[in-house]
Amino acid sequence: MKKTDVLIVGTGLAGLFTALNLDESINVVIISKTKIQLSNSVLAQGGIACEYNDDQQLHQAHINDTLKAGSMLNDPESVEFLVEKAHESVKKLISFGVQFDIGDDNLFLVTKEGGHSSRRIFHSGGDATGKNVTGSLIIQLMQKKNIEFMEETMALNLLVDDKEVIGMSCLDRHEQIFPIYAKKVVLATGGIGSVYNSTTNDLLATGDGIGIAYRQDVHISHMEFVQFHPTAFYNENNHSRQRFLITEALRGEGAYLVNVENERFMKKYSPELMELAPRDIVSQAIFKEMYDTWTDHVFLDTRHLDPKYLQSRFPTVFNHLKENGVILGVDLIPVAPCEHFLCGGIDTDLRGRTSLKSLYAVGETANTGVHGANRLASNSLLECLVFAMAASGDIYKNLKDSKPMKEMSIASNDVYNYNYKPIRKKIGDYMDEHVSIVREQSGLQLTIEVIEKILINLEKYPNQTKNYYETLNLASTAYLITKQALERVKSIGCHYRIN
Numbered sequence: 001m002k003k004t005d006v007l008i009v010g011t012g013l014a015g016l017f018t019a020l021n022l023d024e025s026i027n028v029v030i031i032s033k034t035k036i037q038l039s040n041s042v043l044a045q046g047g048i049a050c051e052y053n054d055d056q057q058l059h060q061a062h063i064n065d066t067l068k069a070g071s072m073l074n075d076p077e078s079v080e081f082l083v084e085k086a087h088e089s090v091k092k093l094i095s096f097g098v099q100f101d102i103g104d105d106n107l108f109l110v111t112k113e114g115g116h117s118s119r120r121i122f123h124s125g126g127d128a129t130g131k132n133v134t135g136s137l138i139i140q141l142m143q144k145k146n147i148e149f150m151e152e153t154m155a156l157n158l159l160v161d162d163k164e165v166i167g168m169s170c171l172d173r174h175e176q177i178f179p180i181y182a183k184k185v186v187l188a189t190g191g192i193g194s195v196y197n198s199t200t201n202d203l204l205a206t207g208d209g210i211g212i213a214y215r216q217d218v219h220i221s222h223m224e225f226v227q228f229h230p231t232a233f234y235n236e237n238n239h240s241r242q243r244f245l246i247t248e249a250l251r252g253e254g255a256y257l258v259n260v261e262n263e264r265f266m267k268k269y270s271p272e273l274m275e276l277a278p279r280d281i282v283s284q285a286i287f288k289e290m291y292d293t294w295t296d297h298v299f300l301d302t303r304h305l306d307p308k309y310l311q312s313r314f315p316t317v318f319n320h321l322k323e324n325g326v327i328l329g330v331d332l333i334p335v336a337p338c339e340h341f342l343c344g345g346i347d348t349d350l351r352g353r354t355s356l357k358s359l360y361a362v363g364e365t366a367n368t369g370v371h372g373a374n375r376l377a378s379n380s381l382l383e384c385l386v387f388a389m390a391a392s393g394d395i396y397k398n399l400k401d402s403k404p405m406k407e408m409s410i411a412s413n414d415v416y417n418y419n420y421k422p423i424r425k426k427i428g429d430y431m432d433e434h435v436s437i438v439r440e441q442s443g444l445q446l447t448i449e450v451i452e453k454i455l456i457n458l459e460k461y462p463n464q465t466k467n468y469y470e471t472l473n474l475a476s477t478a479y480l481i482t483k484q485a486l487e488r489v490k491s492i493g494c495h496y497r498i499n
């Protein structure tokens, strides 16, 4: 058993930045179900969208781009908040030792990605933004006496007393259940990639925050808006469900898309923005091209760009492709869309508060209203920063109003050996087939029936293992995506219905 002021679940950018912004008088326990350094945040290549200035016209343009990419289904107040707080949050990152790339003129180098009307993406180490940012924050946090990291500790269920969260039941590395009591709990559990059979996410992204919140009837919405990244590396020899991402910033620097017939097809779908149209449009265009040409990939063409520049600007991508026999700037790069980001999630207000008292959600697991029906590129790291800062401020202000610490009994379940792989595969197969880029009513209906049966069975035979809880969370997440996709009859943003 453990007691603390604040429990943060997750060591991605959202969790780390929440912890770092909390006053040092507050005791914080921050848990990760694997190693501290493993998260989707670490994988982020492109960067962080930010107008690093007070120019209201430029701020308004960032707001407009975000709303346009989200098909105006965003919450305008959240979007304004995101953009207005961007400067302050990136400045804070810099004060914590993060080094963004700087040009010969000593000015920040900023790039462009899909849906942005100007160059405003900050990056670090070329395409190693996530690794550099989280690395710097972890170093800072390790020096703080009020912060305790617990690795290989998995959050299972919220402990709730009289409609207020008082802690979390957790599994330790030996799969022993124990409680962590806290005045405030922050879910920063990230994305849902493993719900699908192919994703750019680290496979630890099993929608745990969504599953945990769902079991307590916390409000969750916009789950139907799953973003598929247009350019994951297509490699027949890769048998992992995790696919290597080729950053959109490469298109920002001039790469374009061609189909297997060497046609630059984006002119048919978005003649003005071409390859830099928002992701929903580009992924849907690629899907159509693959269908029409009977293939499962298109190509990213960088052959007209300088290979030396590409190597220095995109070292991570360059090296990965080289290891797989493809040279950036010389060869065509086979790519195809796959699951990348959850635009919706656990509903929060501007301070990260959920519908359940003393429970906060930040980062990709949260639905702050910022993304609407489709996320604008590089707005998600920014969302982690801005809403982590806001949540930590609110926690500080309201810590004294929390219930006095109280212990409660925690039921422990049987532990038995069971292989959940086939269930996970079945969930992935149905989600890929019916709840992917293009959806139709009959497929959604079929999927929800299958997932409902899986959920009933899982609930009937609880098993106190990490594997069981991950599978339960995957099934709950798949259920919510499909249910909300069924409820939204009209196509909008990443949710494309043909009937």
Ligand SMILES: Cc1cc2nc3c(=O)[nH]c(=O)nc-3n(C[C@H](O)[C@H](O)[C@H](O)COP(=O)(O)OP(=O)(O)OC[C@H]3O[C@@H](n4cnc5c(N)ncnc54)[C@H](O)[C@@H]3O)c2cc1C
Binding pocket: 009, 010, 011, 012, 013, 014, 015, 031, 032, 033, 034, 035, 036, 038, 039, 040, 041, 042, 043, 044, 045, 046, 047, 048, 049, 129, 130, 153, 154, 155, 156, 188, 189, 190, 191, 200, 201, 202, 204, 205, 208, 209, 245, 340, 341, 362, 363, 364, 365, 377, 378, 379, 380, 381, 382, 384
């Ligand atoms: C390949 C890739 C590239 C990307 N590039 C960009 C980019 O350039 N710009 C941008 O804005 N966005 C980018 N994104 C999206 C962005 O990285 C993520 O949305 C963001 O990092 C999410 O941060 P997070 O802190 O919410 O979650 P994560 O970084 O995923 O962290 C989640 C944490 O929660 C922990 N966790 C989960 N469940 C539990 C549990 N039950 N118990 C304990 N711990 C748990 C995990 O171990 C992990 O520590 C990219 C995503 C990917 C996959």
